[in-house]
Amino acid sequence: MIRYLIVLVFIVSAHVVQGKTIEEYVKEAEGYQKTGRLKEAANTMEEAVKEYPGSSDAYAYLGLYSGMQAGETKDMAEAMRLVGESFEMLDKAVSLDSLNQRARFHRGIMAVNVPEFFGKLEGGIRDLEFVVNMCEQSPDKVSSDMIVSVYDLLGKGYQTKGEKEKAKHAWEKVIEIAPETSLAENAEKNIKELINTEQPQPIKEKKPESPVIAGLKEKVEKEPNNPVLLVELGKAYFDVENYEAAEKVLKKAVSIDSSDAKAYKWLGLSLSRLCEKGYDERIYDDTNLRTNLVFESIKFLDKAVALEPDDIELRFLRGMMGVNFPFFAGKLNQGIDDLNMVVESGAPDAIKAEALYLLGFAYQKKAMTYWIEVVSKYSDSRATQTVFDGLRPAxxxxxxxxxxxxxxxxxxxxxxxxxxxxxxxxxxxxxxxxxxxxxxxxxxxxxxxxxxxxxxxxxxxxxxxxxxxxxxxxxxxxxxxxxxxxxxxxxxxxxxxxxxxxxxxxxxxxxxxxxxxxxxxxxxxxxxxxxxxxxxxxxxxxxxxxxxxx
CATH class of the missing domain: 2.60.40.4070 (Immunoglobulin-like)
Incomplete structure (x- = not known):
């Protein structure tokens, strides 16, 4: 009898310790979120995850609130960390229950809204399409509010991918399901913008191709999968500043032969030149255009260096790009390491001098990072005024x-x-x-x-x-x-x-x-x-x- 009483005590104690239900945790976190207290909302769901480690919903909401914090912070490094944490939690939520439409929805929200260089867009669109299919098969399982938001997000995702017809259809569904709402008004505006960007652009006259390019194109037509010829053609396009054509040809080359460091080098350089071209009409469709080019060019140069780590020319090129790219690329320290390697090598004096100049520029950027932190975090301090006094020109x-x-x-x-x-x-x-x-x-x-x-x-x-x-x-x-x-x-x-x-x-x-x-x-x-x-x-x-x- 005593043995049964002990077991009963354990069962009752377990229920008492467990405390709040998942629904109660979610409700509490939503209350924090609605008042802008995202940190408290995330902390609440962290408690829920600890108490219910097998709950897909707990991870789904924790992932969402981590992602929302990323959108609030002014610290780029912290934002990147929170985005990574968000997807880690959302992936866990889906792995625990792949049929959980809430987890799919939250992961879709994040994937469509983070910059494309995170590589999450395709998966996010699949998540949102999954929710649409679930709604079509079992309408009672997906709320009307959720499905309207899903179609709105799909419109944005399809637009980012350049699939304008799909984007238009998604926003038309928003208007159909939720007429005379702010979402419908925004959908109508988005459709009008799509139509405006579809207007035919004036045809630019093509410059006559050089004999070198014409000859290489003939060879490539005969041997379309010859990576050596493709790299030669890509380099020829680069030399005449046709970086778009170089990108296309060189991407094909590396897809055939992923061990050619030169192909990756010229591909990375071509994309970096496209970054330098400035804004044009393409950015209206894709406001992350230049950001994506930055990250893509870095990715290919990293592959080139991985294949030929002792190549001083590659180190110099990657170092130069690393210190010149915007701060959000996160390659400043890598660039410094590359340039130090060049300075300590047997490179010609002119290259060493250039590397030293770039190192000075890099450390100047690092100094600015510290001064920006002083001004941003300690705006009333004496140090902040010292920063302004030092920077102020005559x-x-x-x-x-x-x-x-x-x-x-x-x-x-x-x-x-x-x-x-x-x-x-x-x-x-x-x-x-x-x-x-x-x-x-x-x-x-x-x-x-x-x-x-x-x-x-x-x-x-x-x-x-x-x-x-x-x-x-x-x-x-x-x-x-x-x-x-x-x-x-x-x-x-x-x-x-x-x-x-x-x-x-x-x-x-x-x-x-x-x-x-x-x-x-x-x-x-x-x-x-x-x-x-x-x-x-x-x-x-x-x-x-x-x-x-x-």
Whole structure:
């Protein structure tokens, strides 16, 4: 009898220790999530995973909240870690129960929303299609809210893949299932954008091919699977700067022979050149275009070095790219190691000198990383002010003898350097804050303006009406002077009166932002205003020069 009582005590104790159910954990975590407390939501689901290690739902929600935290953090390294953790949890959820539509849905959400270089898009689309199939077979097993979101995500995923018809069909399903909702409105907008991007583009005239390329193409036509010929043709395309053709040919070469270091070298270099081309109309369809090219070029150069680790030329090329690529590529330290190897090798002096210069540039970037952390995390400290003082350039002045008055001279300094050049804009409003003209804007392409611009005040004021005519190369830390000819965006002369000159700047990844505005009176008398109150734009001088004056 005592033995049975002991067993009963163990059974009761087990139920008491277990405490909350999975549903209760999920409800508690959702409460945290709705109030923006994602860390607490993730912690709650971590407790659920410990208590219910066999629960697919517990891992599915933990994976989702880890991923959502990645979208909130400003620390790129932390974001990458959280994304990896998110997929680890979501993969575990699906492995525990492959029929769990919640786990598939959450993994699909993450896969469609993270940049394509993570390599999760294909799998995410399959997860979302799985939920659609489940809904078609058993409609009662999938909620209407979930299936609407699934179709919306599929539209985004298909669009990223370039499958526009599938994307259009998915968004049409959103409109059909949830008419007159914000999701339906957004779907209609997305479909219109798809239609606009399908308009035929003007055909570019092809340049005549060189005899070398023509000869190699003939040989490749006879031996289409000869990797040696394909590499020669790819190199020939690279030499004439036809990097798209080089990419296509060289990818075929490495698919046939994965042991050719030269093929990987020229493929990586071709993709890196495509990274340098800047923004074009392709980025409207794929805003991760350049990011994906960066990661792909690194991947192929890594393969080349793995095949020929003692090749100093490969080490130099990878080192040069590693220190020049944006910070998010995460290859700065690898680049430093490669360049140190070059310096210590028997390479020619000219190559060693170049490697040393690049090492200096690399350590300068590392210094900036520390200074950005100081400014971002300890903005009120004395060290932050020291950073600004050290970075702030001297203010210069301009000789106006070459300009015809009346004009307004806008003289300002950008006093901070981030990992990437900032988005900067100079524009004019009248005294009632009505938009007059954009003088200069940088940092994005007109093709992507409604997706990438992070200059909120100017965007709201200008509505981008004159952006394509004034967009120029990005500017960085330094002193700049621009001239306003007293004309509005349509080219008409403005009337006398008060005008507001605005200088707005947005930095990334530090997420620092500043707007400086000052009023200048346009009339018969010379006017001048100076603002010296900020750090990111430490100096703004606006001067009106009336007709006949210099």
């Amino acid at each position: 203010v210069k002045h301009i000789d106006l003898s070459e300009y015809s008055s009346p004009i307004v001279v806008i003289d300002f300094v950008l006093g901070f350097r981030d990992e990437l050049p900032p988005q900067t804009v100079v524009w004019i409003e009248d005294k009632n804050r009505k938009f007059v003209k954009t003088i200069y804007v940088s940092g994005f392409s007109g093709y992507a303006k409604d997706r990438q611009v992070n200059l909120p005040k100017w965007a709201k004021s200008s509505k981008f009406i004159d952006v394509d005519g004034v967009t120029s190369a990005s500017i960085d830390i330094g002193h700049y002077i621009y001239i306003w000819d007293l004309k509005d965006s349509s080219g008409r002369k403005v009337k006398s009166g008060e005008y507001i000159v605005n200088v707005e700047v947005a930095y990334w990844p530090s997420m620092k932002y500043q707007l400086v505005s000052t009023v200048i009176k346009v009339g018969k008398k010379e006017e001048k205003t100076v603002v010296e109150e900020e750090n990111f734009i430490p100096y703004v001088e606006v001067k009106y020069i009336p007709k006949g004056r210099k």
